[in-house]
Amino acid sequence: MAETNAAVNQTKNHPYYTPQVDSNGSSINADGSSSGVDDPIPVIDYSMLTSDDHNQRSKTMQDLQNACLEYGSFMVINHGMSDSLISRVYEALAKFFDLNEEEKKEYESNDPMDRIRWGKRDSDLVSSEFIKMVVHPNFHCPTKPAGLTEVLQECIKRLREVGIQLLRGISTTLGFEECYIEKRMKLESGCDFITPNDYPLRPYSENQLGQAPHYDPGLLILLLPGLSNGLQLEHYGKWINANPQPNSIVVSIADQIEILTNGKYKSVFHRVVLNNNVRRISLPLFIGPSLDTMVSPLPECVDEHHPPAYLVKTYKELLEANQYHEIDVKSCLKNVRL
Numbered sequence: 512m513a514e515t516n517a518a519v520n521q522t523k524n525h526p527y528y529t530p531q532v533d534s535n536g537s538s539i540n541a542d543g544s545s546s547g548v549d550d551p552i553p554v555i556d557y558s559m560l561t562s563d564d565h566n567q568r569s570k571t572m573q574d575l576q577n578a579c580l581e582y583g584s585f586m587v588i589n590h591g592m593s594d595s596l597i598s599r600v601y602e603a604l605a606k607f608f609d610l611n612e613e614e615k616k617e618y619e620s621n622d623p624m625d626r627i628r629w630g631k632r633d634s635d636l637v638s639s640e641f642i643k644m645v646v647h648p649n650f651h652c653p654t655k656p657a658g659l660t661e662v663l664q665e666c667i668k669r670l671r672e673v674g675i676q677l678l679r680g681i682s683t684t685l686g687f688e689e690c691y692i693e694k695r696m697k698l699e700s701g702c703d704f705i706t707p708n709d710y711p712l713r714p715y716s717e718n719q720l721g722q723a724p725h726y727d728p729g730l731l732i733l734l735l736p737g738l739s740n741g742l743q744l745e746h747y748g749k750w751i752n753a754n755p756q757p758n759s760i761v762v763s764i765a766d767q768i769e770i771l772t773n774g775k776y777k778s779v780f781h782r783v784v785l786n787n788n789v790r791r792i793s794l795p796l797f798i799g800p801s802l803d804t805m806v807s808p809l810p811e812c813v814d815e816h817h818p819p820a821y822l823v824k825t826y827k828e829l830l831e832a833n834q835y836h837e838i839d840v841k842s843c844l845k846n847v848r849l
């Protein structure tokens with residue numbers, strides 16, 4: 512990709528690489544539009560990660576490493592979740608978002624003890640609706656519509672298995688034993704959220720977004736991206752359209768992997784654009800450490816040329832930074848970068 516700005520000519524794993532796009536919710540494009548570049552994100556064939564064929568497996572590990580270094584995001588195919596399960600998930604979530612507002616408001620409260628929270632992102636710049644739920648170690652879900660709990664439980668069980676296998680792959684690409692990250696982050700009691708999103712059909716203005724540019728907290732985000740496009744990722748100073756294949760899972764590196772790797776694998780800066788013609792429902796799963804886990808650069812990722820670049824904090828402290836509560840699921844990367 513031809514770049515005009517010398518500052519973006521660095522590779523993504525450069526310690527001083529920072530997104531070269533604005534963070535105020537608008538656009539980087541000279542014409543002020545929110546269009547992105549079609550530069551397909553890498554594809555990882557999940558079935559090859561655990562293949563008995565050594566050559567296939569090591570090629571897939573190499574692809575995974577390149578994807579983590581260069582994009583921080585990739586689409587996973589052959590992940591073992593059936594098309595029919597994915598369709599049932601979208602249908603059940605649509606029924607939830609179609610409930611009347613009074614029923615959804617039951618989950619609107621700001622009580623820090625809540626494990627489910629519904630809300631709207633509603634301004635001239637952004638428009639969407641979400642329902643956040645803590646799903647691990649304990650599963651929380653609205654009681655309506657009937658069947659939502661069962662279908663989400665089935666889907667999240669598989670998404671989590673895929674996520675943990677990918678974290679093993681990532682651990683291997685870093686030269687560690689495959690369960691190293693999983694054990695260190697105490698994933699058995701890890702704190703996972705889902706935040707299904709409903710993006711409206713008709714934007715208020717052409718450039719209204721579904722979600723403003725942001726980083727995600729957690730180790731990995733596994734996204735069921737819905738039936739139309741909308742996710743954009745920052746890549747060397749441009750917004751690129753993720754354009755995932757139908758029923759693939761879009762996986763992105765999130766804040767805690769950036770911290771653990773001391774900045775080698777960067778958390779992905781991303782946003783959501785609205786589609787004029789099609790309603791879009793997406794389902795991200797945030798796989799995170801247990802709340803009491805200290806998150807800091809791994810000793811193996813620190814040396815005299817790579818001094819620690821992040822503060823040491825528990826995952827709970829990180830989630831609660833900026834006066835947010837952990838259920839708010841917000842990044843605080845900028846507060847811990849040294």
Ligand SMILES: O=C(O)CCC(=O)C(=O)O
Pocket residue numbers: 706708722727734736741742781783793794795
């Ligand atoms: O809906 C999407 O494509 C992305 C969602 C997202 O980034 C989020 O909920 O944090």
Ligand SMILES: [Fe+2]
Pocket residue numbers: 725726727781
């Ligand atoms: Fe996100």
